[in-house]
Amino acid sequence: xxxxxxxxxxxxxxxxxxxxxxxxxxxxxxxxxxxxxxxxxxxxxxxxxxxxxxxxxxxxxxxxxxxxxxxxxxxxxxxxxxxxxxxxxxxxxxxxxxxxxxxxxxxxxxxxxxxxxxxxxxxxxxxxxxxxxxxxxxxxxxxxxxxxxxxxxxxxxxxxxxxxxxxxxxxxxxxxxxxxxxxxxxxxxxxxxxxxxxxxxxx
Numbered sequence: 001x002x003x004x005x006x007x008x009x010x011x012x013x014x015x016x017x018x019x020x021x022x023x024x025x026x027x028x029x030x031x032x033x034x035x036x037x038x039x040x041x042x043x044x045x046x047x048x049x050x051x052x053x054x055x056x057x058x059x060x061x062x063x064x065x066x067x068x069x070x071x072x073x074x075x076x077x078x079x080x081x082x083x084x085x086x087x088x089x090x091x092x093x094x095x096x097x098x099x100x101x102x103x104x105x106x107x108x109x110x111x112x113x114x115x116x117x118x119x120x121x122x123x124x125x126x127x128x129x130x131x132x133x134x135x136x137x138x139x140x141x142x143x144x145x146x147x148x149x150x151x152x153x154x155x156x157x158x159x160x161x162x163x164x165x166x167x168x169x170x171x172x173x174x175x176x177x178x179x180x181x182x183x184x185x186x187x188x189x190x191x192x193x194x195x196x197x198x199x200x201x202x203x
Contacts, residue, residue, distance in 0.1 A: 001034070001035050001036060002035075004031045004032075004034040004035035005031070005032075005035040005037070007031040008028055008031035008032045008035055008037065008040070011024055011027050011028040011031060012028055012044075015028060019051070020051070022048065022052055022055075025044055025045070025047065025048035025058070026048070026057065026058070028044050029041040029042075029044040029045050029048075029058070029061070032044060033065065038065050038068060038069050039069075041065055042062055042065050042066070045058040045059075045061060045062045045065075046062075054081060054082070054085050056082065056086075059078050059081055059082055060078070060079075060082065062075075062078050063075040063076075063078035063079055063095075063099075066078065072099055072102050072103045073103055075099055076096060076099035076100060076103060076105075079092060079095050079096040079099055080096060082096075083096050083112075087115075088119055090116055090119055090120055090123060093112050093115055093116045093119075094112075094116060094123075094125055094126070096112050097109045097112035097113050097116070097126070097129070100112060101129070109129070110129075110130060113125075113126040113129050113130050114126075114130070117130070118142045121141075121165040121166050121169050122165055122168065122169060127169070127173065141163075141166055141178070141181050141182075141185070145162055145163065145166075146181070146185060148162055148163075149185045149188035149189050149192070150188060150192070152192060155193070155196075156189055156192075156193040156196040159189055160189070163182070163185065166178060166181075166182060167182065170182060
């Protein structure tokens with residue numbers, strides 16, 4: 001611990017001379033963490049982000065440090081920042097949903113899980129979490145996928161291929177809301193492609 005504290009102090013002094021050296025911030029915060037100086041490590045990461053903007057490495061590490069000191073709310077805020085910057089990153093959204101759930105923010109957790117399913121309809125953690133809460137419902141099929149049904153430039157086979165992940169999920173989970181959405185889309189596809197065996201099979 002004493003060696004880590006000494007190293008952290010040396011690097012902190014170096015940062016005063018070389019404030020634009022990104023790796024020095026990471027090294028300094030790492031030694032501060034090992035020395036048990038968690039608030040100081042968080043402050044160092046904050047200073048790094050002020051200079052260099054949002055950094056995945058520092059922001060995710062800050063979230064871990066907040067967890068270490070028992071501040072789940074602040075940990076969630078760090079993941080909120082990452083999810084705002086990277087809205088299609090499923091692992092980030094999963095971490096955020098997990099923090100919301102641990103903090104008792106059920107609606108926020110469910111909203112995050114629904115975003116995940118919009119990106120990956122077969123993501124098992126999100127399916128399980130929403131099924132357990134009775135909230136695998138609204139927004140199960142993204143609007144851009146639903147819009148394919150009315151696209152006259154696409155054939156029935158292409159449309160059905162786009163819907164396959166949702167069909168597979170319905171066959172497995174038997175979600176009523178999802179089934180209703182699929183039936184509505186099937187009717188649209190059949191109306192545009194009368195007599196096409198693929199559309200009939202889908203329905």
